Amino acid sequence: xxxxxxxxxxxxxxxxxxxxxxxxxxxxxxxxxxxxxxxxxxxxxxxxxxxxxxxxxxxxxxxxxxxxxxxxxxxxxxxxxxxxxxxxxxxxxxxxxxxxxxxxxxxxxx
Numbered sequence: 001x002x003x004x005x006x007x008x009x010x011x012x013x014x015x016x017x018x019x020x021x022x023x024x025x026x027x028x029x030x031x032x033x034x035x036x037x038x039x040x041x042x043x044x045x046x047x048x049x050x051x052x053x054x055x056x057x058x059x060x061x062x063x064x065x066x067x068x069x070x071x072x073x074x075x076x077x078x079x080x081x082x083x084x085x086x087x088x089x090x091x092x093x094x095x096x097x098x099x100x101x102x103x104x105x106x107x108x109x110x
Contacts, residue, residue, distance in 0.1 A: 035072070036101060037102045040098045043092045082108070083104060
């Protein structure tokens with residue numbers, strides 16, 4: 001569900017309405033592009049930044065049984081696989097090359 005403003009009042013959208021918005025506005029590609037952009041930014045950050053510490057932090061606890069839930073990084077790696085980005089560690093350091101991948105993600109058709 002999503003909350004939005006309609007004629008000066010707030011209301012909760014149903015899942016069907018949100019799905020319809022996603023289909024019409026091509027939001028999925030925008031989300032993928034933003035995710036790739038942030039991933040590149042995160043990997044170029046200095047190691048002492050708190051955000052990078054949190055990203056690299058590994059929780060030391062027992063995970064529940066069953067299929068593991070997809071993590072944010074799993075989604076990013078799947079996006080890179082679909083876009084056929086090879087050697088992404090070096091590509092991230094080249095901002096213009098990485099930006100071209102982000103732009104490609106905006107118009108990518110599955």
